[in-house]
Amino acid sequence: MLRVKSGDLDKMGLLFERYHRPLFSFLYHMTGTAETSEDIVQNVFYRMLKYRHTFTGEGEFRTWMYHLARNVLNDSIKQNKSKNHEDVHVMADRIAGGNPADEEFEKRQDAESLHRAMAQLSEDHREILVLSRFQELKYEEIAGILNITEGTVKVRVHRALGELKKVFLSNENQRKAHDL
Secondary structure (H helix, E strand, O other): OHHHHOOOOOHHHHHHHHHHHHHHHHHHHHHOOHHHHHHHHHHHHHHHHHOHHHOOOOOOHHHHHHHHHHHHHHHHHHHHOOOOOOOHHHHHHHHHOOOOOHHHHHHHHHHHHHHHHHHHOOHHHHHHHHHHHHOOOOHHHHHHHHOOOHHHHHHHHHHHHHHHHHHHHHHHHHHHHHHO
16 A cells, blocks of 8 residues: 555555455445445545555554445445345345255355344444454454454454344244244
8 A cells, every 4th residue: 555655556456456355345244235335345445545645554554444444334324324234135145055955054044143133233233243253353453443442342342242142042032933
């Protein structure tokens, strides 16, 4: 990014190749729609070019990138005035692949239950879990992205996991009662 900042704009393509998939994954988990996520990814890379002068190189590039992504996501939410989450079943089908074998069916059901539970979490809880578990960012990086301390990240992850467990188990109990 420092080379892009200094005018070597060809290096932006390398950054895109390296980071567009993890960025898309983060945004997809936050928005639930592929189309919206792809649009936001494009806007993030546009803002990277536009605001390249703000990258100092003192912190990690990923921290700066996810900070920009959060800003673009928040701007998108404000513009749309609503969060359009794709149907949980459609997300689960994409993740599970739809193989009819029993093992695949169980994985699909588990994935569906997990995504249903994730969709029921608050945006803050969902975001911290996506960053820590799906994006596998270190707590230190997450702290930089969210402008909070590492200790606060640990507490929020713990609370979000507790809430996810509670919602997941509640959904499973309801599903089992419905199946009877």
